[in-house]
Amino acid sequence: MKKIMMIGYGAMAKEVLARLPEGVEPGWIVAREQHHTEIAKAFAGRVQALTHPEQCTESPDLVLECASQQAVAEFGEAVIKRGWRLAVISTGALADAALQLRLQQACARHQGRLIVLSGAVAGMDGLASAREGGLESVTYQSSKSPASWRGSMAEKLIDLGAVSEAQVFFEGSAREAARMFPANANVAATIALHGIGMDATRVRLQVDPHTQRNTHSLQVCGQFGEFQIELCGNPLASNPKTSTLAALSAVQACRCLVDGGFMA
Ligand SMILES: NC(=O)C1=CN([C@@H]2O[C@H](COP(=O)(O)OP(=O)(O)OC[C@H]3O[C@@H](n4cnc5c(N)ncnc54)[C@H](OP(=O)(O)O)[C@@H]3O)[C@@H](O)[C@H]2O)C=CC1
Numbered sequence: 001m002k003k004i005m006m007i008g009y010g011a012m013a014k015e016v017l018a019r020l021p022e023g024v025e026p027g028w029i030v031a032r033e034q035h036h037t038e039i040a041k042a043f044a045g046r047v048q049a050l051t052h053p054e055q056c057t058e059s060p061d062l063v064l065e066c067a068s069q070q071a072v073a074e075f076g077e078a079v080i081k082r083g084w085r086l087a088v089i090s091t092g093a094l095a096d097a098a099l100q101l102r103l104q105q106a107c108a109r110h111q112g113r114l115i116v117l118s119g120a121v122a123g124m125d126g127l128a129s130a131r132e133g134g135l136e137s138v139t140y141q142s143s144k145s146p147a148s149w150r151g152s153m154a155e156k157l158i159d160l161g162a163v164s165e166a167q168v169f170f171e172g173s174a175r176e177a178a179r180m181f182p183a184n185a186n187v188a189a190t191i192a193l194h195g196i197g198m199d200a201t202r203v204r205l206q207v208d209p210h211t212q213r214n215t216h217s218l219q220v221c222g223q224f225g226e227f228q229i230e231l232c233g234n235p236l237a238s239n240p241k242t243s244t245l246a247a248l249s250a251v252q253a254c255r256c257l258v259d260g261g262f263m264a
């Protein structure tokens with residue numbers, strides 16, 4: 001049996017835990033103290049609730065971050081320094097160049113691993129392949145319902161209650177998008193990490209009052225030719241900001257533990 005450590009106990013973490021493949025079980029959940037009673041009840045004491053990964057006295061087969069960019073900054077280095085495998089979903093944390101460097105150096109020094117989950121988007125294999133031949137431009141647009149943008153910086157840029165048609169309210173780099181919209185624009189960072197980087201990747205964020213879905217559109221031009229991807233994702237019922245596919249990408253990482261997708 002493979003044992004994972006989950007960081008976070010919100011919408012995505014619960015979805016992933018409910019869908020864990022056979023042969024994988026949670027051993028530890030890192031969450032703030034106020035969630036520990038709920039965790040103890042949900043898992044009848046079979047899972048240890050922690051406030052920091054360092055409290056774990058064994059070695060998880062995989063540490064899965066499904067929490068926040070802040071959690072990556074807070075716990076990422078400690079996890080990798082123990083030589084553990086860390087898969088991150090809050091990839092926008094890596095828009096902080098100093099943090100990215102610290103995590104990369106920790107991987108090199110301590111034989112840890114940092115895995116960037118594909119999350120809510122698809123085509124990262126093709127984008128990474130295209131980079132090998134040279135990329136000319138990568139443009140990403142995210143379109144979501146007003147409910148998905150509530151509680152974000154979007155509220156300062158546009159009146160979400162008054163929009164009657166689809167409207168772009170932000171244009172900038174992936175680095176800016178990921179840092180300004182930490183709960184909504186991790187995909188921008190994921191694309192940047194597989195493609196032409198945080199500063200050259202162009203991003204548009206749109207609110208669409210006529211949709212319930214999270215639509216990710218990617219346009220890539222390079223020496224290989226061109227490709228476009230449009231992915232219309234159903235959000236999780238428990239969090240309209242978060243696409244179901246993102247949770248499934250974490251489930252798939254867990255499956256790699258049992259089907260040999262990860263090398264030891
Ligand atoms: N890469 C991608 O394609 C995608 C990435 N995401 C990202 O995935 C992450 C999880 O999403 P989701 O579950 O929907 O979000 P939720 O807000 O539903 O849940 C996040 C959970 O993580 C906990 N958490 C956050 N920071 C910390 C911390 N520093 N220490 C301990 N616990 C922490 C929160 O705790 P508390 O309740 O105590 O605040 C909360 O329970 C988000 O960062 C989101 O932006 C989402 C979709 C796609």
Ligand SMILES: O=C([O-])CC(=O)C(=O)O
Nearest residue numbers: 184185186187214242243
């Ligand atoms: O789930 C999504 O559709 C995308 C998302 O929240 C993100 O990029 O952070």
